Amino acid sequence: MAVVYNETKKIFSLHTRNSTYQMKADDYGYLLHLYYGKRISADMDYLLPFYDRGFSGNPYDAGEDRTYSLDVLPQEFPVLGTGDFRDCALKIREENGCYNCDLRYVGHRILDGKYTLPGLPAAYAKGSVAQTLEMVLADKRCGVRVTLLYGVLEECDIITRSVRIENTGNKKLYLEKISSSCLDFLYGNYDVIAFYGRHAMERNVQRVGAIHGRQVFGSTRGASSHQYNPFVILAQHNATEQAGECYGAAFVYSGNFSAEIEKDQFDQTRFVMGLSEEQFSYPLDGGGVFYAPEVALSYSGEGLACLSHNFHRFAGEHICRGKYKDQVRPVLLNSWEACYFDFDGEKIVALAKQAAELGVELLVLDDGWFGQRNDDNSSLGDWEVNEEKLGCSLKELSERVHQEGVRFGIWIEPEMVSENSDLYRNHPDWALQIPGKKPVRARNQLVLDFSNPLVAEYILEKISTILRQARVDYVKWDMNRSLADIYSANAEEQGAVSYDYMLGVYRLLEALTFRFPDILWEGCCGGGGRFDLGMLYYTPQIWCSDNTDAIDRVRIQYGTSFGYPLSAVGAHVSAVPNHQTGRSTNLNTRGVVAMTGAFGYELDFGKLCEQEKEEIRKQIAVYHKIAPLLLNGDYYRISDPFADEYGAWMVVDAEKKKALLSVVILNIHGNMPVIYMCLAGLDPAKQYRENISGKIYSGEALMAGGLPIALTAGDYPAYQVMFEAVDVGA
Numbered sequence: 001m002a003v004v005y006n007e008t009k010k011i012f013s014l015h016t017r018n019s020t021y022q023m024k025a026d027d028y029g030y031l032l033h034l035y036y037g038k039r040i041s042a043d044m045d046y047l048l049p050f051y052d053r054g055f056s057g058n059p060y061d062a063g064e065d066r067t068y069s070l071d072v073l074p075q076e077f078p079v080l081g082t083g084d085f086r087d088c089a090l091k092i093r094e095e096n097g098c099y100n101c102d103l104r105y106v107g108h109r110i111l112d113g114k115y116t117l118p119g120l121p122a123a124y125a126k127g128s129v130a131q132t133l134e135m136v137l138a139d140k141r142c143g144v145r146v147t148l149l150y151g152v153l154e155e156c157d158i159i160t161r162s163v164r165i166e167n168t169g170n171k172k173l174y175l176e177k178i179s180s181s182c183l184d185f186l187y188g189n190y191d192v193i194a195f196y197g198r199h200a201m202e203r204n205v206q207r208v209g210a211i212h213g214r215q216v217f218g219s220t221r222g223a224s225s226h227q228y229n230p231f232v233i234l235a236q237h238n239a240t241e242q243a244g245e246c247y248g249a250a251f252v253y254s255g256n257f258s259a260e261i262e263k264d265q266f267d268q269t270r271f272v273m274g275l276s277e278e279q280f281s282y283p284l285d286g287g288g289v290f291y292a293p294e295v296a297l298s299y300s301g302e303g304l305a306c307l308s309h310n311f312h313r314f315a316g317e318h319i320c321r322g323k324y325k326d327q328v329r330p331v332l333l334n335s336w337e338a339c340y341f342d343f344d345g346e347k348i349v350a351l352a353k354q355a356a357e358l359g360v361e362l363l364v365l366d367d368g369w370f371g372q373r374n375d376d377n378s379s380l381g382d383w384e385v386n387e388e389k390l391g392c393s394l395k396e397l398s399e400r401v402h403q404e405g406v407r408f409g410i411w412i413e414p415e416m417v418s419e420n421s422d423l424y425r426n427h428p429d430w431a432l433q434i435p436g437k438k439p440v441r442a443r444n445q446l447v448l449d450f451s452n453p454l455v456a457e458y459i460l461e462k463i464s465t466i467l468r469q470a471r472v473d474y475v476k477w478d479m480n481r482s483l484a485d486i487y488s489a490n491a492e493e494q495g496a497v498s499y500d501y502m503l504g505v506y507r508l509l510e511a512l513t514f515r516f517p518d519i520l521w522e523g524c525c526g527g528g529g530r531f532d533l534g535m536l537y538y539t540p541q542i543w544c545s546d547n548t549d550a551i552d553r554v555r556i557q558y559g560t561s562f563g564y565p566l567s568a569v570g571a572h573v574s575a576v577p578n579h580q581t582g583r584s585t586n587l588n589t590r591g592v593v594a595m596t597g598a599f600g601y602e603l604d605f606g607k608l609c610e611q612e613k614e615e616i617r618k619q620i621a622v623y624h625k626i627a628p629l630l631l632n633g634d635y636y637r638i639s640d641p642f643a644d645e646y647g648a649w650m651v652v653d654a655e656k657k658k659a660l661l662s663v664v665i666l667n668i669h670g671n672m673p674v675i676y677m678c679l680a681g682l683d684p685a686k687q688y689r690e691n692i693s694g695k696i697y698s699g700e701a702l703m704a705g706g707l708p709i710a711l712t713a714g715d716y717p718a719y720q721v722m723f724e725a726v727d728v729g730a
């Protein structure tokens with residue numbers, strides 16, 4: 001049983017394979033957090049701190065007992081207005097401006113299976129793989145009923161959390177803040193690991209100690225953002241890749257979020273994650289219900305590598321859906337860096353022909369095939385094929401591409417509208433903008449009001465028509481600006497718009513992926529500006545970054561690997577000098593980096609010499625050989641490319657019989673020292689043959705003493721080293 005209830009002590013224990021999460025409904029009805037860590041069977045209520053603390057209030061029910069204070073006790077779902085002055089998970093405003101909600105335990109249910117969330121992406125689990133705990137809390141005075149939802153996925157060591165809020169009274173209430181998870185740690189010296197960045201340089205890694213005060217990472221940009229990823233780790237100060245305790249929290253949501261860490265006056269640490277409070281004020285009429293998006297939590301007692309494995313498995317088995325989720329994805333050629341807006345049908349067919357000759361399986365026609373879109377200033381929203389530019393219909397083009405022997409894909413950006421478009425001219429009120437104020441432009445485009453179901457419905461039909469008229473096997477779903485003017489002409493309450501916008505986007509994603517189940521969907525947001533589990537629920541891969549420079553990509557993909565599996569990471573070989581950085585790297589290095597993801601190319605094959613073409617043919621053959629290992633194996637970070645002068649990572653299969661080590665040298669100096677790399681994930685008792693030299697090493701030696709790599713000259717060399725277990729006795 002994953003969820004165990006001790007009725008006498010009102011203690012609830014959620015057990016996964018290696019972790020236990022515990023809470024208690026106490027005598028006053030407050031739900032106190034007891035423990036989250038290594039799997040145990042004991043009751044942990046003895047840890048609760050009951051001491052008289054100056055200036056920390058006591059609930060009235062505690063009578064003369066000054067040792068009972070919610071300002072000190074660890075809580076499951078702290079609420080503003082209870083005398084807990086730390087960061088809270090819930091703020092409810094009554095119509096008169098009063099904030100005070102006093103939630104007490106009223107009941108619970110333990111159910112087999114995993115709960116679902118209406119309109120929101122959420123982890124799924126078949127049959128008895130999961131259990132759900134519904135914990136009901138209520139405040140009778142203000143008529144709020146809160147159901148905390150816990151999903152326990154035993155096998156991958158994940159506990160999900162979400163919240164259902166219901167207004168059971170008849171007075172209007174406003175949700176001013178709602179977080180989905182809160183973890184309270186009574187003691188400990190924690191580091192916060194967060195993934196920050198910018199367009200074309202996403203998910204850099206920052207590790208800093210938790211401070212007295214609040215550290216907040218989040219997005220108010222309408223998308224989960226390039227700037228801070230909705231995946232944050234709290235790790236014991238001395239935790240490493242292979243050892244130490246750490247906790248990860250991933251938000252299954254693609255819009256505004258907030259991850260907050262607060263170390264309090266008694267050195268206790270609180271970690272809250274959920275929707276951002278900014279421009280959020282969600283009205284709840286009597287009878288109204290609101291669902292908070294889900295947070296997935298995981299604990300590892302064996303360092304960061306294990307924590308990543310938990311999230312990788314979770315994303316693969318419980319988040320990604322559709323027929324491609326477990327499949328090796330087709331090797332693709334994307335037209336963007338090959339020709340940008342400058343193409344016609346003949347050019348695309350020529351690319352398809354060249355692609356087929358080299359072994360590429362899918363040709364993607366990126367931006368520029370619709371409306372009058374010959375640059376990025378017009379036509380978003382006009383989802384009509386530009387047959388004049390293509391010289392044929394999309395159907396004909398898709399058929400000609402297929403005749404060349406490759407599949408066909410297109411790019412769309414459904415959430416946007418150009419002012420220079422028929423859609424905008426006809427429906428200016430369908431764009432998010434504030435009456436009387438000139439809107440903020442970005443890439444010269446505005447955002448469609450997806451909080452208005454009419455708008456989403458219109459786009460659904462337009463895109464469906466396109467997808468029905470041609471043989472489309474793949475769609476890249478882009479989103480190229482942040483939301484700034486949060487105002488819907490259709491909404492009564494503007495504080496609901498950003499959340500309702502996201503729900504509208506999810507509704508469209510759900511409808512399209514349901515209508516077109518054979519299409520492979522790839523998410524994108526100016527590269528990796530919406531790289532989150534919410535999008536992965538609909539699109540099993542996401543374009544990781546607009547930066548295709550192999551050296552920068554080593555770092556971007558390293559940061560991404562902490563929370564997301566390789567199968568999710570769109571990665572392409574592009575031309576040199578690189579279009580984003582101007583740097584040149586050799587084709588082998590570009591291949592080694594791009595192969596550690598959903599692999600493809602993004603350059604004009606017509607400009608390649610014979611030797612390069614031959615190298616690409618070989619690259620694709622290698623990829624096909626290693627792709628099943630990359631898709632199913634366990635991923636290990638061997639170096640920190642932000643600190644080390646090389647990037648190195650490994651993928652090891654479940655039986656520990658096969659392992660692939662990839663190494664990219666990030667800096668070259670004269671007379672380079674040999675690099676000794678301690679490998680990970682191997683079986684210490686096995687012997688492995690290394691494919692380049694044919695030498696046999698023991699797994700134990702490779703992990704303890706390392707593998708020496710003597711460098712070859714040349715800029716940014718890269719190596720792919722395969723290890724295969726051998727039976728030396730035979």
Ligand code: GLA
Pocket residue numbers: 336366367376411478480524525526527543546
């Ligand atoms: C974004 C994407 C790119 C490309 C362009 C097209 O920047 O991230 O890959 O599709 O849009 O306009």
